[in-house]
Amino acid sequence: MNLSIGTTCTAHGGSSEFVPSGVAVGTEPELNTDDFATFKLSEHTPLATIDYGVERAGYPFFHVDSLTNPVQVEVKYSEEFEGLNSPFGDGPYTFANQLGNSFRVETFNITETGRLRSSLLQGGQRWQSMRLLTDGDVSFSAVGFEATIDPVEPEDLPGQFSCDDETLNEIWKLGARAATAACVDKGTQKAIWEVDPTNGVFARSLRPSLSYKGTGLANYTLEFDTMIQRGGSWWSVASTLAGNAYTLLFTGELPDATRFANVNTTLTPPNTISLSYGVDFVNQTTLPSYVLDVFEVPFPVRENTCGHLSVSLNDTQVFNISKSSYPLATGEFTGAFGFGAYQDQEAYFRNVHVFDTHNGSSLYSNTLTTTDVLAEYGTQTNTESVCLDGPKRDRLVWLGDFIHTARIMGVSTSRADQARGTLQYLLDSQIANGELSISPAIGYDMKVAPESFSISGAYPLADYQLLGLISFHDYVRWSGDTAWAQETWPKWQKQINWIINHISNDTGLVQFTNGAFLGAQEDGSAVSCAAVQALTSAAEIASAIGDEESAAKYRKVGASLATAIYAKLWNNELGTYGAALSDMGNFSVSGTGFCITSGVASRNQTSQALARLSKLRLGPGYKDSSDESSTDPSTNISPNTNGFLLPAMFGNNASTTGIDLVRSLWTVMLPGDEERNKTATGTSWEYVNAKTEGPGLGLFTSLSHPWGGAATYILTEWVAGLRPAPGTAGFGYRNWIVAPETGITAGLKRAQARVETAFGGALSVQWQLNGGKVNAIIEAPETTEGKFTYHGRTIRLSGQTSYNVTVSV
Template identity: 50%
Template sequence: MASRPEFLPRGLSVSETISSKVNPFQDGSGFTLNSTAPLATLDYGTEVAGIPFFSVSAIEPPENHHDVQIEVRYSEAYSPLAHPLADGPYIFSVSLANGFRVETFNVSSIGSFASPLVQGGQRWQSIRLLSTGEGSPASISFDRVGFQATVDLYDVGDMPATFQCDDEELNAIWGLGAAAAATACVEKGTQPAVWDVDPVMGVLLRSQKPAVWDNGYALANYTMEFDASIERGGVWWTVAMPNGGYEPYLQLRLVGELPETSTFANVNKTLAPPNSILVSHGYDFVNQTTLPSNLIGTFPVSTPVAEKSWHRIKTVLAPTGHLAVSLDGQEVFQISMSDYYTGGSTVSFTGSFGVGAWQDEVAYVRNLAVTDTANGSTLYAHSLNTEDVLAQFGTQRNIESVCLDGPKRDRLVWLGDFYHTARVVGLSTSRFDLARGTLEIMLGTQNEYGVLAINTPMGYEPKTSAPLGSVGGLEDYQLLGASSMYSYIRSTDDREFLRATWPKWQKQLGWLESRINDTDGLVHLSSEFLATGATAPTSSGSCAAVQVLREFAELAEAIEDGAAASRYTTLADGLVKAVQERLWNEKLGIFSAAVNDRGNFSVPATAFCITSGVASAEQANRSIAILQSQLALGVGYKDDTNVDADDPETKISTNTNGFLLDALFRAGKYSTGHELMRSLWGAMVHNPETSSGASWEYILPDGRPGLDRFTSLAHPWGGAPTYVLTEWAAGLQPAPGPAGFGYRNWVASPEAGLAMGLKHAVCRVQTPLGPLTIRWETAEGDAELRVVVEAPVGTSGTFVLGATKRGLVGKDRYDFNVPI
């Protein structure tokens, strides 16, 4: 354990109940849990991630008299620590982390131990001494607890790229995206495999949803058999998981006899009776905020299911719609799925299969065989006792450095969400190696049409994981993913990588070109995240396409591909003309949501029509004005005019509001952007019980997290202020066009920061030639501005403020005053 960097708690409360009122806590101070104060609340102060570890200094009565059981809960916000499942489970994907946010341990002696699985992201932790009946130990003492870090140890105030000003709230808001990127971007090999392989026993499964075979999505009406040895609790398996697992599917769980000697005191035997098989259609056996499950039934097993004994489990999906399960050759049940309520969703017998284990359960599985139910032909067979199964089932250590959607959820490489993350990384952690790894993984999933998977899992090989990444869904994510490549090159000037991957990007843009309709000249996408329900052709889709085409014209110019640059410019010009003719509503002063929805409009459409340059200055002003009057809701802006403003559970997206924030500053609406930043992102820093130190995914109009316990409170897609504050409030940006790539040429302009009322600001960015820093502060009664720029040799810049324009060339330090 000592070889790994560690995250350690900063605050502690020991009491009868959890408490957010913690006292300062120093490493090594230690604490004791006993019958009068059985519960510790630990506050890490900000989002952390890693493998939980514990060092026990004493057990009373002495060790070996009786084992101690402790229950540990993890959560990003404080209040879910009071919930039996904390802020989990996270059974959306096999995420190379514990799928549950509660784990229980038997402690039999003093010394150190660690969890076998990662906890991906949390600020809060609780440890509860469980009562196990007569003879339970009176107390347990810890001298150290924490997390073996699986992400970089970070200090937001000391990152490679920084921002600071005289407004502490804005400094905290800048840090939100930085912390999210620091915990959501993981280095190659840092996320351990979640299955262990034993050459005799097979795969060891613990606290993980079933991981499915990567090549089984076309299979239907099959029979699945495997041997299982339940080490504790039970075993979980799934059949007929659809492409990617983003629709409800069949879940089955065999619960063993739950002997007292090995069963934890907190096991819910009402939810999972001993010697039974549970069947559910959904994502789990319990409901999660956005992932419903319908328990079909609990079927008793006629004979006790002994632990540490091998049992043969057989599941039959019949063409007649019948599901049957047998145990050790004895049929447990056979049911017709049409006889059961499944929440209105149709039960499909098509899709892949896999095995796992529910919370705190442990099982070995081996000799997995899948055959066609009708003719008995073999579809899959493996002993599961060799390491190659890890890649097949997506449970291997992460094979590439990647930026995930969030450290706890979703631990997937979402293509479109990288739009914000790529920019946040460049202006905070500066882990460009992780950004490049993310782009490489994305490109590794490309299909023959040029399309990239939109949500790639970590544990599979990129090419074989493409079906799990919902290729073809949310087609505008292709545009956002392409734009993230531009952001990476804009920061790094990595032309070697650009040249090496250029054929794949051209193939993707060829797909985009195929979506431009010959009749109306607009982009027609089959599914759009940005369009929020509107039917193509939409303003958001076509304006985002213009932005990507303009960006890739610059990339083509950078590598001297004049033909591509000309082609992309011509396509962009044609789209601008079509958007102006068919989607601008002069009467209302908006870019219509869609051609067939002229009266409605949205935040994403407004934002991308501005950031792409489609909107004139007058159109930008008018569309922002009507957006303020009709889409403002609570702390931010609702996505579009169709969203119910009276519903208190309406979610405000930090992603789409981030697009808007950037657009407001580009349009010169500094006051409006400043207000949005304070109201929406300010809500993430004010309440210590909900603040994770990182940017959130969704937020309610009243400022609370937007998906209840399911909300990711460390989501880089919500971190737009991190790059907006650096580029606009401090005022440091690459110069326009390829000449500015890697900040070889740069622009320093504090106009927006002064308009926001700032008296001083400083920022640092990392360039290929070294750090570039600008400091400015008002002087002489706010009549002058003192500016200091420290620049790498080989770069040049321009300072702009109102009518003042000054070239900065040939030095590594510039120190001057200008009138305001």
């Protein structure tokens, strides 16, 4: 099985570039492309399809080789091929400021030959199209992306896996490449606003970026100056920092001299102010938006002319109309304000003044003419190396979703700086009660006034606190970074105490009040078992840094919680853990996974619960819970939650079932027939549709989401059999295990794996089954020690850097 890999080259100044593997020129998008070469767009062949082979990210560039006269070219970006046939590409992504273009379509006015570069990055895509909009011919000798992610290929990462099953090799790369694409270095995601000392901030093709200082405001009047450079200006009020807002789009007269040929005047009619509620003026799959009204401006709105706008919001009046006239707009008139520009539009903003509508007192004032506004409005260059949820969408630092990414990094990229930076950025968002923000945006300074972000609703999904704590443990486990763990320990203890305070004195189970992702937030098996695993993990770190008092406390609380789960949530008739005390007739993937990996389930319960999973089997994987429809064509399979099952299966004598899940669910993400070639990006997906085995949320699906890459670390740790020893002894791979039995059970004849250790070098194994014997060659730092295990036999290894072990099968 072969992937078409785009090449990487070095440009002037030493920066890396991603260049295409293929191009096709015609009248519509083409799935099959030829090797990339100089191409021309003309009246008869106006569209080029450009294929990068796998997920790429960066600032788009184009080298114009020749043109007959000035032309306009529309460029689309998409992870999935079908996005090139959509008017909006596979976007837009306007639910949060993500330090990149909010849109997946941008238009260029080309007036001369030479290099042309977009000012806003595109975070992740495999496909690109270029469509000539106007008369004339134009040829391009080069296109690509100035890389904003590490250009390293999976084959060149510090961590490695390979075996004699090529499908498993490609599956391992999915998570490795997804982590590489989602994790970004400090300073690579540049500021998205420009600041002019006279005209103020300049925004283009961006969701309104919000001042965190406005998150608690209500019943206010917002005043500002705006000067439209092209198309219009866009601002929001009563907005959360990520999610729904009331947005207003001020479209100018759209003069012929600056108007692009592809402007949608139905969506953005000239000389109007359009009012919407949601995240945009167009719907996204899971984020509906509503155009509430369109108001005509009774005079032509000129470009490059500064004007003053005032919008009154006092809970009863918007443009002299009642809020009750718009039942689809459910949000209260409370929240932040911000400024941006719609697709291909450009505008300046300055002299912002917010005052109390009732008494006229000043609430906020800023000229927007100094660079300090970048941090306030979340538009500054990223100040920390962090891992995002995904490169094209959800470009936020998600707390709970990092749980798989953290482990993938340990067996592939070994980027401790990025993993530590992610966790530090989350710690910087901690509020007084101990909670961490579940999804901070990377353009803000989270050290400043995190309580402001709390007001804006950035702390829901309480069980993400559990998953974040487990991620912290898993990072320390592979990195051995106990020094940083000790340095930040007081903050983690605040979070742990917050978790402990949510264990009910009545039921002995976890009870959250602000939502849960894994399952029921009150007395649920998934959340309660995840809490046991989080507390056990915290106890291990406490022991590693010498805080035995805290370690004992966390073990005791965890054991008490486990006892309550064991006694109250096991459904003997069902043969598994019930979803919650109030829902004992249902069960879930997450509940099964965490109740096993946390050690709550007994050996007998584990066997029964794993057998019971067959009732959840649907399509290529397992549906999330037994009360989810098996016939609804929109039912999705989550590689994320299915990933929680893999350690439970492989660690408890169900490796045959586990390897079947790896092959069935993750193979659909690889190239294959024509339909699979349209969706393969070389990276792991967010969701898979149970019926079609394609992307689970249509074009909205992230096809590069490391939360869906659990198979990567499972292949290293269980199929190759290379993993750290249990407990603190295994931190940083000081003690390790090589156990090839699972791989041999899966039918492999050979496998090899390599990981970086905290002890001055790599740890690697190559094993091969031959003539009734398995031979393993192990390389390890001399200061580490380990054991080789096979079928009940254990051989201890220490004091050397190379070991050769042979045992009979």
